[in-house]
Structures are given as C-alpha cells and as structure tokens.
Amino acid sequence: MSAWSVTEPSKLSKWAAGLLVTFYTIVTLLPLVWIISTGFKSGPDSISYPPKVLFEPSLEGYVNLFTTRTRLGAEEFAALPPPETWYDRIVRGSGMVIAGPSRFGERFLNSVIIGFSSTALSIFLGTLAAYAFSRFKVPLKDDLLFFILSTRMMPPIAVAIPIYLMYRELGLSDTHLGMILLYTAVNISLAVWLLKGFIDEIPREYEEAALIDGYTRFQAFRKVVLPQAATGIASTAIFCLIFAWNEYAFAVLLTSGNAQTAPPFIPTIIGVGGQDWPAVAAGATVFLLPVMVFTILLRKHLLRGITFGAVRK
Amino acid sequence: MAEVVLSGLSRSYGAVQALKDVSMTIPDGSFVVLLGPTGAGKTTTLRLIAGLDRPDAGDIRIGGASVLSDTPAMRDVAMVFQQYSLYPHMTVRDNLAFPLRSPMIAMPEDRIAARVAEVAEVLRIPHKLDNKATALSGGEMQRVSIGRALVRNPRIYLMDEPLSSLDAKLRADLRIELKRIHADLGATFLYVTHDQIEAMTMATHVGVLDQGRLVQFGTPREIYESPVSTYVASRLGQPRITLLPADAFGPGAPPGAVQMGLRPEHIALGEGQAATVGRVEHLGDQTRLHLSLGPHQIVTLADPHTRLAPGDTVQIRPQTPLWFDAAGNRLQGGPA
Numbered sequence: 001m002s003a004w005s006v007t008e009p010s011k012l013s014k015w016a017a018g019l020l021v022t023f024y025t026i027v028t029l030l031p032l033v034w035i036i037s038t039g040f041k042s043g044p045d046s047i048s049y050p051p052k053v054l055f056e057p058s059l060e061g062y063v064n065l066f067t068t069r070t071r072l073g074a075e076e077f078a079a080l081p082p083p084e085t086w087y088d089r090i091v092r093g094s095g096m097v098i099a100g101p102s103r104f105g106e107r108f109l110n111s112v113i114i115g116f117s118s119t120a121l122s123i124f125l126g127t128l129a130a131y132a133f134s135r136f137k138v139p140l141k142d143d144l145l146f147f148i149l150s151t152r153m154m155p156p157i158a159v160a161i162p163i164y165l166m167y168r169e170l171g172l173s174d175t176h177l178g179m180i181l182l183y184t185a186v187n188i189s190l191a192v193w194l195l196k197g198f199i200d201e202i203p204r205e206y207e208e209a210a211l212i213d214g215y216t217r218f219q220a221f222r223k224v225v226l227p228q229a230a231t232g233i234a235s236t237a238i239f240c241l242i243f244a245w246n247e248y249a250f251a252v253l254l255t256s257g258n259a260q261t262a263p264p265f266i267p268t269i270i271g272v273g274g275q276d277w278p279a280v281a282a283g284a285t286v287f288l289l290p291v292m293v294f295t296i297l298l299r300k301h302l303l304r305g306i307t308f309g310a311v312r313k
Numbered sequence: 314m315a316e317v318v319l320s321g322l323s324r325s326y327g328a329v330q331a332l333k334d335v336s337m338t339i340p341d342g343s344f345v346v347l348l349g350p351t352g353a354g355k356t357t358t359l360r361l362i363a364g365l366d367r368p369d370a371g372d373i374r375i376g377g378a379s380v381l382s383d384t385p386a387m388r389d390v391a392m393v394f395q396q397y398s399l400y401p402h403m404t405v406r407d408n409l410a411f412p413l414r415s416p417m418i419a420m421p422e423d424r425i426a427a428r429v430a431e432v433a434e435v436l437r438i439p440h441k442l443d444n445k446a447t448a449l450s451g452g453e454m455q456r457v458s459i460g461r462a463l464v465r466n467p468r469i470y471l472m473d474e475p476l477s478s479l480d481a482k483l484r485a486d487l488r489i490e491l492k493r494i495h496a497d498l499g500a501t502f503l504y505v506t507h508d509q510i511e512a513m514t515m516a517t518h519v520g521v522l523d524q525g526r527l528v529q530f531g532t533p534r535e536i537y538e539s540p541v542s543t544y545v546a547s548r549l550g551q552p553r554i555t556l557l558p559a560d561a562f563g564p565g566a567p568p569g570a571v572q573m574g575l576r577p578e579h580i581a582l583g584e585g586q587a588a589t590v591g592r593v594e595h596l597g598d599q600t601r602l603h604l605s606l607g608p609h610q611i612v613t614l615a616d617p618h619t620r621l622a623p624g625d626t627v628q629i630r631p632q633t634p635l636w637f638d639a640a641g642n643r644l645q646g647g648p649a
Contacts (some may be wrong), residue, residue, distance in 0.1 A: 203396075205396060209392070209461075213411055214416065214417030215417075216384070216386060
C-alpha cells in the first residue's frame with residue numbers, strides 16, 4: 001500500500017502498458033477483422049472504394065465457397081421451379097443455379113486429417129524422444145540433438161524437389177499418409193527440443209519416488225512425468241498444428257486430386273466466375289476455426305503455467 | 314521386515330568416491346541412524362539400498378537374498394526423500410494412496426481409503442487430504458511424504474533427514490511417533506540425520522560415516538562413550554567435546570597420547586586448576602560455561618541456577634578423559 005514499491009508497478013506504467021497492449025492487439029487483429037467481414041459482404045461491396053465498413057450482411061460468399069454454380073439462358077432460368085432453400089435463393093439472385101457441391105469440404109477434411117494426425121504423431125514420438133534425451137545416457141547425445149535441430153536450418157522448399165522425386169517413387173505423393181509423414185518429419189525437431197526443455201524442468205526425484213513406490217519406469221513416466229509435462233505438451237501441440245495446418249509449399253507441390261489440403265485450394269476459388277473475394281474470405285475464415293478451437297481448448301493447460309513444484313528447499 | 318546386509322559397497326560419481334568399501338548389518342527390527350557431515354555418503358547408502366543407483370562393487374542382501382539385480386519396485390523398500398517429496402499434480406489423498414495402487418501392491422480401493430485415513434490421523438493431516446499437494450506448507454508436505462512411506466509395510470524404511478524442515482514441536486512429536494511405529498510394527502529403519510537428539514533417542518544402532526567410510530558402528534551409548542576417534546567423538550554431544558593438547562593439565566597423559574577429549578561429564582568443577590569464565594549461556598534446560606584455561610577454550614555445563622558470571626574464576630580438573638593419538642584415533646586401554 002506504500003506509494004513506491006519494488007514489486008508493484010506504478011499507475012502510470014500500468015496505463016502505458018495497457019495502452020501499448022491495446023494498440024498492438026488492434027494492429028494484429030485488423031486484418032483478421034477485415035477477412036471475417038469480407039466473408040459476409042456481397043461481391044460489389046467487397047471491392048467498393050472507399051471500402052465499406054458498414055454493409056448489408058450476405059451469406060453469398062459462404063454459399064459460393066461450398067457450391068459450384070452455372071449460368072443458364074434466360075428462358076431456361078425463367079422455366080425453373082421456385083427456389084426451395086435459402087442458398088438456392090441466394091444463388092438465383094445473381095442469375096445462376098447450383099450445379100453441385102464444391103471441393104472445399106473435402107479439402108478442409110484433408111487438412112483436418114493431415115494436420116491433427118501429424119500433430120499427434122509428432123507429439124507421441126517427440127515426447128518419448130525428449131524423455132530419453134532428458135533422462136538417459138544416450139551416446140553422442142549432443143550431436144544427435146544438434147542433428148535433429150539442423151533439419152530446421154534450411155527452408156523446407158529447398159528439399160522439395162528430392163522429396164517430390166522420392167515420394168513419386170514410393171507412391172506417397174498425393175496421399176494422406178505421405179503428407180502426415182512429411183509434416184511429422186518437419187515438426188519432430190521442434191517437438192523434441194521444446195519437450196526436452198519441459199521435461200528437464202521436472203525433477204528426477206519424482207520418478208525415483210514412483211520407482212520406489214512400486215512402479216516400473218514406464219508407469220512412472222506415464223503417471224508422474226506426463227501429467228507434469230501437460231503444459232509443455234499442450235503448447236508444443238499448438239505449434240505443431242499451426243505449422244501443419246498452414247503449410248503451403250509442400251501441399252502445392254505434392255498434392256492434387258486426392259490429398260490436397262485447404263491452403264492450396266483456397267486461392268483457386270478466385271478463378272471460379274470472376275474475382276470472388278467474399279468466397280475467398282469465407283474460406284479463410286472457416287479455415288481459421290479449427291486452430292482457434294484447438295488453442296482455446298488447450299488454453300487451460302497453457303495458463304496453468306509453471307505453478308508446479310512441491311519442492312522443499 | 315527383514316535384515317539388510319551391506320558388504321563391501323563402493324560407489325563413485327565421476328572423480329568423487331562417495332562410498333568406500335562399506336560393510337554393515339542392519340538387523341531385522343532395528344533402527345539404524347547414519348551420522349556424518351554433508352558428503353560423507355549417507356544419502357548414497359540409501360540410494361544404493363533403494364536401487365536408484367548401482368554400486369560399483371559390493372553386495373546388498375535384503376532378507377538373505379541379493380537384490381543387486383532387482384528394480385527398486387521389486388526390492389520392497391520405502392523411502393522418504395529430503396527434497397521433492399510430493400507428486401505436485403495429485404491431491405494429498407492420491408499421494409498417500411499412490412504406493413498402494415502400484416502394481417506391486419494393488420490394494421483394493423476400500424482398504425486403501427481406510428489405510429490412508431489411518432496414516433493421516435497419525436500425521437495429523439486428515440483435514441488436508443483433499444488439498445492439492447502444492448497447497449501445503451513445508452511441514453505439511455514433509456508429513457505427507459513420511460505418510461507415503463508409512464502407508465506401506467515394506468521390508469525396510471529408508472529416511473533421509475525426514476524431520477529436518479519441521480518446527481521443534483512437530484519434530485519432537487513425530488520423533489515419538491516414528492519410535493512408536495518402530496516399536497509397534499517391529500519395522501526396520503535406516504535413518505539419516507544431523508540431529509543428535511534424533512540419533513540418541515530413536516536409534517538402536519548408530520553408524521558414523523567419514524568421507525565414504527564407515528568408521529564406527531554400535532549402539533548410541535557406545536558411540537557416545539567410547540568413540541574410536543576425535544571425528545566420531547565430535548559427532549555426538551552437546552556441547553561438543555572439547556579437544557585439548559594432552560598436557561593441558563600438566564603431566565599424566567598415557568604414552569602416545571597427543572590430544573585429550575573432554576565432555577562436560579569429564580570435567581569436575583570446584584577443584585584443580587583455575588579457569589576464567591568467559592561467557593555463560595542459559596539455554597533453559599542447561600547452562601553452558603565457556604572457560605579459558607591459559608590459551609585453551611573449554612565448553613562445559615554448569616548447574617542451571619549457577620551464580621557464576623563472566624570474569625569469575627572456577628577450579629576445574631579432568632576426570633577420566635578420552636585420549637587420542639596423533640592421527641586422532643582413540644588410545645584403547647589407557648588409564649581410565
């Protein structure tokens with residue numbers, strides 16, 4: 001309660017910090033707000049100048065994202081029965097009819113399968129490797145760790161051609177398995193290094209206590225180390241997922257008809273019937289959702305932070 | 314419960330030899346206290362018996378069979394660590410139940426609940442059972458970690474300074490509690506401490522370690538009354554034994570004696586040579602006198618209600634002191 005304290009920041013610095021954070025948040029979120037709002041604009045609104053901040057919301061972008069449409073002749077169009085659904089009505093409004101579903105759903109599902117599977121695999125392998133590096137005498141440990149890290153030292157695209165050729169020989173190009181393995185290989189170095197740091201922080205004494213309490217080393221790992229590494233595993237999983245989810249270069253090069261993910265697909269929407277910015281923005285918005293949900297779900301573990309340590313000194 | 318026999322145990326950590334050829338028998342049902350300063354090898358001994366480390370040489374037999382190739386779980390020992398005592402992600406109840414739920418014991422849940430409640434009662438933490446382990450005070454954490462050993466009925470309890478972080482009252486209570494458990498269960502204990510009262514009151518045997526060697530093993534009385542060296546003599550006794558040149562009181566030392574060791578009971582007050590009182594410490598149950606005899610400092614005990622004050626002179630005379638040779642080893646069979 002004193003006027004001046006070593007541990008308590010002054011009112012002024014709190015205000016300054018608050019302003020700074022608010023400003024940073026606005027700058028960071030502005031593009032996101034723009035994408036989300038563009039997704040709900042009509043085609044003309046999306047390209048109007050000066051840009052419209054207030055507009056009449058429309059679901060046209062989302063309908064266009066999930067459908068393919070064709071333009072009919074005037075007589076044919078007039079002869080159609082009245083529209084049955086709300087999305088039929090929206091499409092008819094621009095003088096077209098729905099020809100079928102677009103491939104966005106499939107691409108999105110591919111992203112989900114490949115992104116989450118490779119994350120799970122990276123975390124599984126990464127945790128075991130990190131534990132081994134943290135606890136056991138591994139021959140050439142430092143060199144191995146450096147080698148693992150070195151796989152990150154060049155841009156992935158530099159090895160794109162060899163991987164493309166290898167995958168073609170192995171029959172892995174344009175397969176889900178191929179993409180899962182590739183993203184896991186890229187992510188595992190990050191996972192091992194991050195998780196090793198977290199596991200190093202967990203004192204060995206806990207495992208030793210568990211060993212004496214009648215557990216095997218693996219059981220001690222599962223019951224004592226894993227729960228305490230939850231924070232680290234959660235944050236590592238978020239990093240891995242974000243990489244696999246957003247990866248573009250390999251996805252363009254190695255996938256096409258079967259295992260194509262959403263990132264290379266979204267730009268192709270532009271080509272369908274003129275520059276359909278609302279549909280592109282809608283695609284980007286839908287694409288954001290899984291990572292957002294995943295991060296929010298794991299936030300609890302992130303915020304739990306490093307309150308650990310029933311340590312007696 | 315079982316007899317534990319250590320024979321020729323050695324262990325190095327890098328260049329540091331933590332244990333050198335230690336042999337010791339911990340009889341079934343005994344309470345053995347290990348004494349020694351930091352780095353003497355006390356904790357290493359516990360870790361080797363628990364199976365957390367492997368000895369470089371030597372054998373460990375529990376209940377007659379060598380356990381060298383057994384995992385810690387198979388050895389059926391309980392250990393209380395000096396640090397990192399509790400699993401931080403569990404409640405107090407789960408911490409206490411953890412050993413009982415292990416595949417080695419796999420006790421049914423209703424019996425676990427009863428056992429946990431019983432131990433919580435003994436350690437006076439029943440109201441804390443549903444707290445997170447991290448929400449306890451240091452003393453409470455340490456009681457829970459003792460409790461995690463006590464819920465089991467292992468072949469030997471290994472305890473590494475379990476009471477060192479507790480306040481004096483609780484320490485005294487738990488000392489009695491551990492002693493009662495020892496007497497009631499006939500349990501075998503190997504107990505590391507720095508605390509003389511713990512060693513003297515609880516131990517049936519005391520082992521004194523010096524730089525990885527076991528220098529003396531015997532009953533607390535033997536260790537106190539006939540230490541083999543100045544090192545052992547300095548481990549026990551409050552105030553500490555006073556070491557003086559053998560001729561500090563004039564001639565009379567046995568041949569070969571270089572030092573004489575004087576505990577308070579070896580000093581008769583009221584006769585002999587004059588010494589000056591430097592300081593009087595009233596500790597409540599005892600009163601310590603710091604005396605100067607020529608160039609030498611002597612600490613002894615006086616009557617708690619003594620009227621002596623700094624500057625006074627008292628006569629002192631050694632009474633059957635302990636004699637030590639140049640290497641600090643005790644002269645056996647000297648004039649008693």
